Amino acid sequence: MKKVFIKTYGCQMNVRDSEAVTALLRKRGYGIAVRETDADIILLNTCSVRDLAEQKAIGKMTGLAHAKKRKPGLILGYMGCMAQSRGAELLKTPAINLVVGTQKFHHLPDYLDQLTGRAGCPQPAAVVETPRRGEDTAPYQILDIKDEAGSESAVKHHEPGAVTAYVSIMQGCDMHCTFCIVPATRGAERSRPILEIVDEIRQLVDNGVKEVTLLGQIVTSYGRKKSEFVKLLTAVNAITGLERVRFTAPHPQGFGDDLVAAYRDLEKLCEHAHLPVQSGSDRILKAMRRGYNREKYLKIIEKLRAARPGIGITTDIIVGFPSETDEDFEATASLLREVQFDQGYVFKYSKRRDTPAATMPDQLPEPVKEDRNQAALAIVNAAALCHNTKLIGQTVEILVEGRSAKGAKRMMGRTRTNKIVVFDGNERQAGQLLPVRIERATTVALYGNK
Numbered sequence: 001m002k003k004v005f006i007k008t009y010g011c012q013m014n015v016r017d018s019e020a021v022t023a024l025l026r027k028r029g030y031g032i033a034v035r036e037t038d039a040d041i042i043l044l045n046t047c048s049v050r051d052l053a054e055q056k057a058i059g060k061m062t063g064l065a066h067a068k069k070r071k072p073g074l075i076l077g078y079m080g081c082m083a084q085s086r087g088a089e090l091l092k093t094p095a096i097n098l099v100v101g102t103q104k105f106h107h108l109p110d111y112l113d114q115l116t117g118r119a120g121c122p123q124p125a126a127v128v129e130t131p132r133r134g135e136d137t138a139p140y141q142i143l144d145i146k147d148e149a150g151s152e153s154a155v156k157h158h159e160p161g162a163v164t165a166y167v168s169i170m171q172g173c174d175m176h177c178t179f180c181i182v183p184a185t186r187g188a189e190r191s192r193p194i195l196e197i198v199d200e201i202r203q204l205v206d207n208g209v210k211e212v213t214l215l216g217q218i219v220t221s222y223g224r225k226k227s228e229f230v231k232l233l234t235a236v237n238a239i240t241g242l243e244r245v246r247f248t249a250p251h252p253q254g255f256g257d258d259l260v261a262a263y264r265d266l267e268k269l270c271e272h273a274h275l276p277v278q279s280g281s282d283r284i285l286k287a288m289r290r291g292y293n294r295e296k297y298l299k300i301i302e303k304l305r306a307a308r309p310g311i312g313i314t315t316d317i318i319v320g321f322p323s324e325t326d327e328d329f330e331a332t333a334s335l336l337r338e339v340q341f342d343q344g345y346v347f348k349y350s351k352r353r354d355t356p357a358a359t360m361p362d363q364l365p366e367p368v369k370e371d372r373n374q375a376a377l378a379i380v381n382a383a384a385l386c387h388n389t390k391l392i393g394q395t396v397e398i399l400v401e402g403r404s405a406k407g408a409k410r411m412m413g414r415t416r417t418n419k420i421v422v423f424d425g426n427e428r429q430a431g432q433l434l435p436v437r438i439e440r441a442t443t444v445a446l447y448g449n450k
């Protein structure tokens with residue numbers, strides 16, 4: 001039995017895709033290698049959002065190509081976003097056998113059958129499949145794994161014994177943010193029907209899952225019609241046995257009054273909202289084509305905090321977007337100070353192929369981006385530490401997920417506001433909702449005792 005190892009880069013969507021592909025390959029009779037060194041086939045599920053993510057995967061593949069000299073039968077492949085955007089050019093290194101874009105994962109078992117000679121036809125040296133935008137007309141191909149897997153239920157594709165699960169509700173992105181490569185790598189938006197999603201979550205709950213995170217590139221665009229996402233949240237909230245619901249990633253534009261009210265009315269919807277602001281400068285927001293301005297964004301935060309006092313709010317920031325002046329950056333810094341986010345992810349602008357921002361004038365030098373990155377991080381970290389420190393001495397409810405790290409003694413869980421809590425406990429507590437008293441805090445985690 002040939003064994004496959006998949007290394008995943010990037011977002012939760014990629015993690016979910018790797019899980020789905022693993023399930024497809026298992027069904028086709030492939031083994032799953034726990035260690036890369038045990039594998040006959042190694043696939044890198046790639047990310048393209050920033051250049052750094054691409055370079056990491058390319059560096060890794062260069063190392064694997066060297067290793068192949070000692071193991072000539074080894075099959076190497078790229079899948080996912082970078083495979084989609086770079087296509088056949090990735091085959092420049094002759095050691096690589098496979099490049100499969102984001103909407104063709106369901107063909108992976110066939111390609112591997114061909115490459116390993118299992119298909120009975122002459123073995124090709126390499127396979128490339130990266131459909132262009134518009135070509136992928138099927139409504140929701142990656143999750144059509146039921147077709148491949150016969151009547152196998154979707155729940156089998158999640159890790160056994162897991163307390164939390166990601167549930168993909170849509171694919172693709174129809175937004176036009178000028179910095180972002182995702183619409184090109186993930187194709188047009190396609191949503192799954194509510195009933196199918198609810199059915200999958202019911203099965204997950206029957207198998208012990210207590211918390212689900214609804215997943216998509218822009219979940220607030222789900223179903224394309226106004227209020228469709230809130231309808232979905234309401235249906236998921238009604239599932240007996242499910243304790244918590246989260247979602248990622250939304251777009252600030254999607255936070256209408258109905259979604260704000262859902263935070264007030266749906267008891268299972270956790271009080272955490274990730275609202276990627278990207279910039280605090282109206283001029284830059286316009287150049288990014290984000291569809292909101294600073295005032296509108298701050299209004300959403302105000303409404304959310306009124307609807308659910310104590311809600312955890314996190315964000316994404318891009319510093320060094322083309323033409324960003326010191327004044328523009330100061331507007332971002334002042335927004336960060338004003339909102340006091342619970343956590344924030346700061347990214348240096350990275351030029352992405354075929355995006356409008358890549359050809360904008362006034363691309364900024366790296367040292368300027370680095371300085372602004374450090375300055376934004378300092379504000380974000382100070383706010384995060386302040387929020388976390390306030391919890392010292394308080395008792396918070398956590399859902400216990402498991403050991404804090406592989407082989408670690410301590411356990412970990414999350415608060416409803418999405419803060420990580422590490423505590424002394426035991427494995428039998430996994431899946432339980434527990435009160436934990438917080439004794440210590442850092443910028444990224446809380447430490448407590450049962």
Ligand code: SAM
Binds near residue numbers: 049348352
């Ligand atoms: N749904 C999110 C939104 O509201 O736009 C996009 C998710 S994106 C995969 C995650 C984050 O990566 C973005 O929020 C943005 O901050 C960052 N990002 C995307 N493109 C980038 C680029 N070209 N350079 C730097 N950071 C980028």
